Amino acid sequence: MSEFAVRVENVSKSFRLYAEKNTSLKSAMLRGGRAKYQVFPALDDVSFDIPQGSTFALIGANGSGKSTLLKCMARILRPDSGRITVDGKMSALLELGAGFHPELSGRENVYLNASILGLSRKQVNERFDDIVGFAGLEKFIDSPVKNYSSGMYVRLGFAVAINVDPEVLLVDEVLAVGDEAFQQKCNERFAYLRDIGTTIVVVSHSLGVVRTLCEQAAWLENGVVRRLGPAAPIIDDYIEFMHPERVAVQDEDTGEPTGSRWGEGGARIERVELLDANGKPSRRVRMGDPVTFRLHYACDEEIKRPVFGLGIHRLDGVHVTGINSRENRVPDSISGTGYMDFVSDALPILPGTYDATVALMDHSNLRVYDHWNHAHRFDIKPGVPRECEGVIAMAGTWSVGAGPAAPKRRRSPGAKR
Amino acid sequence: MSTVKELVGSRELLGNLLSRELRGKYKRSFLGWSWSLVNPLSLAAVYTVVFVVIFKAAAPAGDPSGLKAFPLFLLTGLLPWSYLSNTITGSVGSLTGNASLVNKVYFPREILVASSTLSWVVSLFIELAVLAVVLLAFGNNVLPWLPVVVVLVALQTVFVLGVGLALSVLNVYFRDVQHFMSILLQIWFYATPVIYPISFVESYVERHDPAFPVMLLYRANPMVAFVESYHRVLYDLRFPALGDFLYATVAALVSLTIGWWVFRRFEGRLAEEL
Numbered sequence: 001m002s003e004f005a006v007r008v009e010n011v012s013k014s015f016r017l018y019a020e021k022n023t024s025l026k027s028a029m030l031r032g033g034r035a036k037y038q039v040f041p042a043l044d045d046v047s048f049d050i051p052q053g054s055t056f057a058l059i060g061a062n063g064s065g066k067s068t069l070l071k072c073m074a075r076i077l078r079p080d081s082g083r084i085t086v087d088g089k090m091s092a093l094l095e096l097g098a099g100f101h102p103e104l105s106g107r108e109n110v111y112l113n114a115s116i117l118g119l120s121r122k123q124v125n126e127r128f129d130d131i132v133g134f135a136g137l138e139k140f141i142d143s144p145v146k147n148y149s150s151g152m153y154v155r156l157g158f159a160v161a162i163n164v165d166p167e168v169l170l171v172d173e174v175l176a177v178g179d180e181a182f183q184q185k186c187n188e189r190f191a192y193l194r195d196i197g198t199t200i201v202v203v204s205h206s207l208g209v210v211r212t213l214c215e216q217a218a219w220l221e222n223g224v225v226r227r228l229g230p231a232a233p234i235i236d237d238y239i240e241f242m243h244p245e246r247v248a249v250q251d252e253d254t255g256e257p258t259g260s261r262w263g264e265g266g267a268r269i270e271r272v273e274l275l276d277a278n279g280k281p282s283r284r285v286r287m288g289d290p291v292t293f294r295l296h297y298a299c300d301e302e303i304k305r306p307v308f309g310l311g312i313h314r315l316d317g318v319h320v321t322g323i324n325s326r327e328n329r330v331p332d333s334i335s336g337t338g339y340m341d342f343v344s345d346a347l348p349i350l351p352g353t354y355d356a357t358v359a360l361m362d363h364s365n366l367r368v369y370d371h372w373n374h375a376h377r378f379d380i381k382p383g384v385p386r387e388c389e390g391v392i393a394m395a396g397t398w399s400v401g402a403g404p405a406a407p408k409r410r411r412s413p414g415a416k417r
Numbered sequence: 418m419s420t421v422k423e424l425v426g427s428r429e430l431l432g433n434l435l436s437r438e439l440r441g442k443y444k445r446s447f448l449g450w451s452w453s454l455v456n457p458l459s460l461a462a463v464y465t466v467v468f469v470v471i472f473k474a475a476a477p478a479g480d481p482s483g484l485k486a487f488p489l490f491l492l493t494g495l496l497p498w499s500y501l502s503n504t505i506t507g508s509v510g511s512l513t514g515n516a517s518l519v520n521k522v523y524f525p526r527e528i529l530v531a532s533s534t535l536s537w538v539v540s541l542f543i544e545l546a547v548l549a550v551v552l553l554a555f556g557n558n559v560l561p562w563l564p565v566v567v568v569l570v571a572l573q574t575v576f577v578l579g580v581g582l583a584l585s586v587l588n589v590y591f592r593d594v595q596h597f598m599s600i601l602l603q604i605w606f607y608a609t610p611v612i613y614p615i616s617f618v619e620s621y622v623e624r625h626d627p628a629f630p631v632m633l634l635y636r637a638n639p640m641v642a643f644v645e646s647y648h649r650v651l652y653d654l655r656f657p658a659l660g661d662f663l664y665a666t667v668a669a670l671v672s673l674t675i676g677w678w679v680f681r682r683f684e685g686r687l688a689e690e691l
Contacts, residue, residue, distance in 0.1 A: 015689060071688070075523035078685040098521035101437050103444045108437075115433040116522050 004049040004087065005168050005199035006056075006073055011082035013043040013068055042068040043079070044223040050216070052087070053197040057210040057231055059238055060220035066203045067172060069220065070094070073201065074170050088167030088199070091117055096157030102146035106137060106156055109145050113160045127163045134185065135159035155182055162189050168199045173206075211235050212389065236382050239351050263370040267299040267306070269358050270337070272376035287351055287383035287393070293342040295358050302335040303369065309359035310342050312349065313374070320349055320391055330363060348392045351382045423525050430524055434532035439539060453540040454547055457499055461491045464612050477614040482654040484557050492548050493651040494611035494644045497569075500541045501577055501640060502602050507533040508581025509588045509595045516691040526684055527677075530581045538574055545570075552651060562650045565657070569650065572669045573643050579672030583679040589690050590683065609640040610648070639668035 016037035042065045050056045058066040071077040073084055074092040099116050100109045110131055114124045124131075132141050135155040137148075145153060190213060194200060204210050210217070210231065217231040219238055227234045275292040276282040285291045295308055309324040325340065355374040361367060385393050443449045465488045468474040476487035511533040512519060512526065519526060545566060552559045559566075588594040610618065622631050635641060642665040646657035657665075 076520065076688045092522065095517070095521040099515075099518045101441055103441050104437060108440070112433045112437055115430040116518070116524055118430075118524075120429055 003052055004085075005052045005054070006050040006087070006201065007083075007085040008049070008069070008073075009047050009083045009085075011043055011046045011069070011072060011079045011084060012041070013065075013072060013077060013079045014039045014041040015068075016040075041223050043072070045082070046220075046223070046225055047082075048218055048225060048228055050199060050201060053199055054216050055194055055200040055202070055214045057214035057217040057235075058201065058203045058220060059207070059210060059217055059235065060226075061242065063222075064220040065223040066220045070170055070172055070201065070203050086168055089118070089164075090168040090170065091161060091164040091166035092170040092172075093158070093161045094170070094172045096154045096161065098157070100145050100153065100157065103144055105144055106132075106141040106148070110141075110156070110160055113157065114164070117161060117164045119164060131156075131159045131163045134163065134189075136182070151179070158186065162186070162193075166198065168201070169193060170201045172203045207235055207239065211387070232386075236386075239382055261370065261372040261375075263360070263368045265369065266301055267297060267303050267334075267360055267369040269295050269360055269370050269372055269375070270298045271296040272356055272358055272372075274356075274376065274378050283377070284379045284381055285347060286381045287349065288346050288385070289383060290343065290345050291347045292344075293356065294339050295342070295360075296337070296339045297334065297360060298337045299335050302333050303360075303362065304333045305330050305363035306334050306369075307361045307363055307365070308340045308342075309357075309361065311357040311359075313355045313357065314391070315353050315355070318391060320354065324359075324361075326363065346395065347380065347383075348395060349380055350388065350391060350393060351380050353377065353379050424527065427525050427528055431528050431532055431535075434528060435535050438532055438536035442536065450540075450543070453543055457492060457495050457544055460499075461488050461495055464491055464495075468612060474613075477616065477652075479557070479653045480655075482557050482652065484552075484555060484652060486555060489548075489552060489555060489557075490614070490648070490652055491612060492551075493647050494609075496541060496544050496548060497573060497643055497647050498606065498609060498611050498640070499544075500537055500570075500573065501643075502606070503537045503540070504534045504577040504581055505584065505598060505602065506595075507537060508577070508585045509598055510585075511581070512585045512589050512687065513592070513691065519691055520688050526687060527582065527680065530585050530680075531578065534574065534578050534581055538570065541570060548651070557652070557654060559651055559654065562654060565650045566647070569643065569646055569657070569665075572665050575669040576639060576643070576665070576672045579669070579674070579676030582673075582676035586680045586683040586687070589687060605638070605640065608635070608638055609644050611644060614648075615641070615645055636664075639665060639672075642668065 017040050018037045046065075046069065058069060060066045068077060070092075071094070072079050073086060074090070074094060076092075076094070099113055101112065104112070107128075110128065111121065111124050114127075114131075115121070119127075132138055135152070135158070137152055137156055140148065140152065145156070148156070190200065194213075200213070202210060202214060214231040216229065217227075217234045218225050219227040219234050227237065273281045273294040273296070274283065274285060275294060276285045277289040277291070279292070281294075293310055295310070297308075307324050307326045307330065309322065311322040312320040314320055323342070325342075354377070356376040356378065357371075357373050358375050359371040360369045362369070443452055446452060448455065469476070469487045474487065476485045476490055478485045508530045511529045515529050518529075549559050549563065584594055584598065618635055619632065642661040645661050646665060649655050649657050649661075656662075
């Protein structure tokens with residue numbers, strides 16, 4: 001066995017972009033040839049080796065050519081020039097359940113799908129129970145797959161593909177299928193495959209997954225390899241590189257106020273600022289740094305006992321946090337113009353792009369003077385702690401102790417929540 | 418040669434795709450596989466009414482079998498003809514219809530055309546078996562000739578496979594192919610001695626004696642050789658004419674060679690074009 005699992009040598013691939021995709025003879029005759037097209041180079045002279053038994057990530061923006069490269073490895077696309085050598089049995093998780101026949105039962109489709117992926121009937125017989133068990137579809141395996149829910153369909157497809165026991169596994173953005181329990185099973189399976197020395201090549205936008213799963217990475221940009229090497233630093237650089245663009249685009253598009261706003265008036269939040277560790281307004285702050293959200297207000301009249309609210313949403317809509325000043329510091333009254341600061345000593349939110357929503361209410365919550373959705377978009381750059389997942393990094397420290405596990409403590413009666 | 422090895426390696430996949438086609442073909446229809454018989458029988462009934470009742474066409478006499486029954490003559494030619502027309506129609510759509518598969522998984526793409534074609538072989542054999550029973554009932558002892566029929570079916574399969582390979586891949590680039598083929602198949606049908614005996618054409622040519630070799634042109638159609646061979650084996654009970662048999666063999670091999678070459682040539686960008 002050679003030391004590489006996949007060798008990519010000077011691979012180039014371009015696509016034809018048809019101005020109008022008219023696959024008819026009439027249009028061909030009228031033009032005296034097939035439809036006119038532009039050549040779009042998706043991959044340009046790409047070369048690298050993926051070592052045997054490694055987990056390898058292909059990252060890059062949309063259109064950078066990573067999926068094209070993966071499809072070339074899977075032999076679905078043929079490179080225009082160059083060569084891809086795959087050493088070992090390969091299985092590709094590009095689309096789950098491709099080739100399922102809706103009228104056939106799950107059982108028949110397992111055999112069909114497995115043979116498409118290169119298993120013999122005997123091998124499927126051996127693994128059949130594993131596959132069905134993995135998908136958790138014992139009860140439904142003899143009903144036609146057209147009656148399956150989309151989740152069941154995908155689970156069965158995944159179970160077949162993962163049970164092929166490939167030496168090289170290609171995965172395209174399908175790590176997140178099924179419910180929590182199924183995902184857990186998938187992750188365990190991936191870990192197992194990695195432990196037994198399977199080479200795994202992953203294309204994913206979910207950088208958290210890539211960070212935990214992959215040792216090596218290639219960062220593609222416009223069809224060429226920009227960086228190649230250990231995954232963690234490349235991913236960090238990639239995030240840093242990607243984010244300013246997103247904010248910049250947003251700025252250009254919208255200039256100032258972005259989101260919807262409502263409220264009865266009388267007082268407004270004029271502007272939201274984010275101050276970085278140096279106290280300078282910035283749209284890019286670093287995780288773990290002290291930051292300040294500064295809410296500038298302008299009142300037409302005196303507002304008694306005002307309450308300021310600050311909400312933070314991830315771009316996919318996840319509500320990261322919603323806090324207000326009621327329990328904290330309520331000025332007796334405000335008037336004219338001024339600002340209210342919210343200071344976080346160590347910003348605990350994970351890298352990404354976020355929107356801040358702000359509000360100004362009265363103490364009873366009955367009157368909302370101003371509520372401004374997505375008033376301010378900002379980026380969080382990777383910082384400390386570097387390795388974590390989820391939405392926030394919980395503040396705290398680890399310490400070690402010896403002895404048996406502590407007995408379960410009863411909740412103290414006075415504890416809140 | 419690696420492709421041949423690959424194809425041999427995929428015979429299990431071929432088997433599974435074939436069984437998918439077969440099981441899927443008449444799923445959820447009440448008559449199920451009987452449709453495979455109903456179609457040629459109803460066609461035979463229509464043509465018999467038109468030609469025997471309306472046009473008073475006389476059935477050709479089997480030589481040496483002595484059989485004289487227009488519907489049976491018709492069916493011996495109609496079954497191989499439907500086989501051709503079904504396989505070609507099936508092959509033309511076999512790549513476009515499986516776009517999701519071609520786009521997502523690698524396997525030798527020829528398998529799709531082959532499984533579609535082979536699924537019709539199964540129907541053909543069922544139909545031929547029923548025809549054989551009817552022929553036996555009419556006193557035509559076809560049993561000793563069945564091995565020859567199997568050889569003919571094999572040759573015709575090679576022939577349609579070649580045509581299907583070329584058309585399937587061309588249809589990906591030009592969707593006109595499928596519409597064009599339905600017209601071509603109609604013309605081809607009348608240019609083949611299915612609803613009339615070939616003697617009909619021969620005597621017409623003799624009577625008019627046209628300047629250019631019409632008969633040669635007529636016989637250039639490989640389906641003439643195939644259908645004539647079926648007629649002779651099943652209706653007349655004699656070996657196919659050597660000329661027909663050789664021509665059919667050559668046509669089959671040439672068709673497969675060209676078809677496969679075309680397929681290989683255009684297959685590279687299938688996933689992008691689909």
